[in-house]
Amino acid sequence: MRYVKRHLETALDRSLEASRVVVLHGARQSGKTTLARHAAQKRGGSYVTLDDDASRLAALDDPVAYLSALRTPAVIDEVQLGGDRVVRAVKRIVDDSDERGRFLLTGSTNFLSVPTISESLAGRARILRLFPFSEAELEGSLRLDLTRWLDACSIDPPQQTEDRADYMSRLCRGGFPEAVALAPAQRQGWYDSYLETVVQRDVAELGDIRRAEALVDLVQWLAANSAGELNVQTACRQLGIDRSTFNHYFAWLRTVFMVNTVPAWSRKHAARVARRPKTHFADTGLATALLGVDADALASPTSTAAGPLLETFVANELTRQTAGSAGARLHHLRDYDGHEVDIVLERPDGALAAVEVKATGSPSENHLRPLRWLRDQLDRTAPGLFRIGVLLHTGPHCHPVGDRLWLAPINTLWHAEPQHP
Structure with a gap:
């Protein structure tokens, strides 16, 4: 399917310029991965998905080292599958730097409502919701x-x-x-x-x-x-x-x-x-x-x-x-x-x-x-x-x-x- 420009793209670009972390969440199959990868490609960033067993196991084994090696902005797709261990590593990395747009996290569940994630990244993240196509x-x-x-x-x-x-x-x-x-x-x-x-x-x-x-x-x-x-x-x-x-x-x-x-x-x-x-x-x-x-x-x-x-x-x-x-x-x-x-x-x-x-x-x-x-x-x-x-x-x-x-x-x-x- 041809790339369809999303209305949220402008808000996402501005958020990456202003925030250390951007969380893009929304329903499964609503287009988050496509939009996140498009945003990363424009900036020479990197992409990994925790929906992939090998990537998830590597991230959970040593999350700080794994995430630190990724190019900025680093897209972490389906971040909820990494739970608190991955999110706390993100917090640790961005707390050591004032770099804007360091991580773009996506998830198919509401980031603030997942019980396996207690860290909200308050003060560090801008949270955006992507809906299916209008x-x-x-x-x-x-x-x-x-x-x-x-x-x-x-x-x-x-x-x-x-x-x-x-x-x-x-x-x-x-x-x-x-x-x-x-x-x-x-x-x-x-x-x-x-x-x-x-x-x-x-x-x-x-x-x-x-x-x-x-x-x-x-x-x-x-x-x-x-x-x-x-x-x-x-x-x-x-x-x-x-x-x-x-x-x-x-x-x-x-x-x-x-x-x-x-x-x-x-x-x-x-x-x-x-x-x-x-x-x-x-x-x-x-x-x-x-x-x-x-x-x-x-x-x-x-x-x-x-x-x-x-x-x-x-x-x-x-x-x-x-x-x-x-x-x-x-x-x-x-x-x-x-x-x-x-x-x-x-x-x-x-x-x-x-x-x-x-x-x-x-x-x-x-x-x-x-x-x-x-x-x-x-x-x-x-x-x-x-x-x-x-x-x-x-x-x-x-x-x-x-x-x-x-x-x-x-x-x-x-x-x-x-x-x-």
């Missing part, structure tokens, strides 16, 4: 211009037209580089192997997993309930497990980046709001493979899975496009009176963009109600925070529909054409 990266597009959304309260129309079937094809393809390169008929087998590797190798080897079948059931349940609020009591009842088991297994699925949580949005001017996070399966291609649905099934107007999966698809795209930047953070909102907003994007200065996602190509007035409600609420309690409300849909319409409210096709997120005055 649609913008695959299209060679720039990141979404959130500044235009939040400051100009305006949306640039997409360059191309897509329909519901197109979006469902993208959704089922997912963003894992290997899966993207495969024909649709081959992806099911790839995803089956991926799940087996992550559950039976990564989680089982690092975690105290006593009921592997319960873990697989939980993965299936999370795929079926993607874009829903996390109700632990309901999950435990339906899966036949206790709360402690659920919490332990769910934490491990987050550690290997299989699920993302989106926190509830609340401020002092947003009373009576629910506090549960939403869970989104980290890749919709993997979710649809687990659920056994394809693009044709999801393209049907009667599909009940299309709406939640499309919301997850959009949430993932926004998460991937804002990763490594100082952009907006994702939240969701639901109050106890039944008002819900799918996604709330909040910038550090407090400016908000509210996003609703609908699988329809012909949005109606009713679909705009959540956005109107939040706009009016915030205008009364916190004037100036609500900047724009966007209803993303599968049709072609892109235009304003009232005060700071817009209709926009979903592919606006990766095909927007800047409009100049």
